[in-house]
Amino acid sequence: MENKDHKPGIIIPRCRLVRILRKHGLEGFVGRKVADWVCLAKHESSYNTRAINRNKNGSSDYGIFQINSKYWCYDGRTPGASNGCRIHCRKFLDDNITDDIKCAKLIARRARGLTPWVAWRKHCRGKNLRPYVRGCYSPETVALTAGGGA
Numbered sequence: 001m002e003n004k005d006h007k008p009g010i011i012i013p014r015c016r017l018v019r020i021l022r023k024h025g026l027e028g029f030v031g032r033k034v035a036d037w038v039c040l041a042k043h044e045s046s047y048n049t050r051a052i053n054r055n056k057n058g059s060s061d062y063g064i065f066q067i068n069s070k071y072w073c074y075d076g077r078t079p080g081a082s083n084g085c086r087i088h089c090r091k092f093l094d095d096n097i098t099d100d101i102k103c104a105k106l107i108a109r110r111a112r113g114l115t116p117w118v119a120w121r122k123h124c125r126g127k128n129l130r131p132y133v134r135g136c137y138s139p140e141t142v143a144l145t146a147g148g149g150a
């Protein structure tokens with residue numbers, strides 16, 4: 001990302017983000033784990049819900065997942081925008097990330113994965129992502145999930 005405008009916003013604590021993402025069904029969604037999404041958010045926005053990045057093509061990326069205005073949201077300033085998530089980009093800058101998650105899931109579903117996010121491809125794909133969720137699960141959760149899985 002070239003020029004990041006970080007307005008003061010809420011920085012969602014890592015373990016809180018883990019809980020929110022699990023609640024919204026991202027564990028196993030498009031074959032990815034919550035750790036992938038946490039890594040993506042870390043490297044896209046540093047967990048900042050109000051992160052904005054202006055791109056060379058005139059578009060901007062918004063919010064914790066850095067959702068792009070050329071394809072996914074409307075900001076009134078991006079030429080040729082398609083607004084795939086049918087939402088105003090400013091909705092990705094508030095502290096409620098439910099709409100961000102809904103749009104990110106649409107992006108991931110269409111791509112069948114997280115490859116649309118450069119930060120995920122660069123920093124998360126194929127890496128050990130356990131540190132992104134380490135210490136975030138209660139002992140009961142660990143016991144329930146310890147038995148199986150890839």
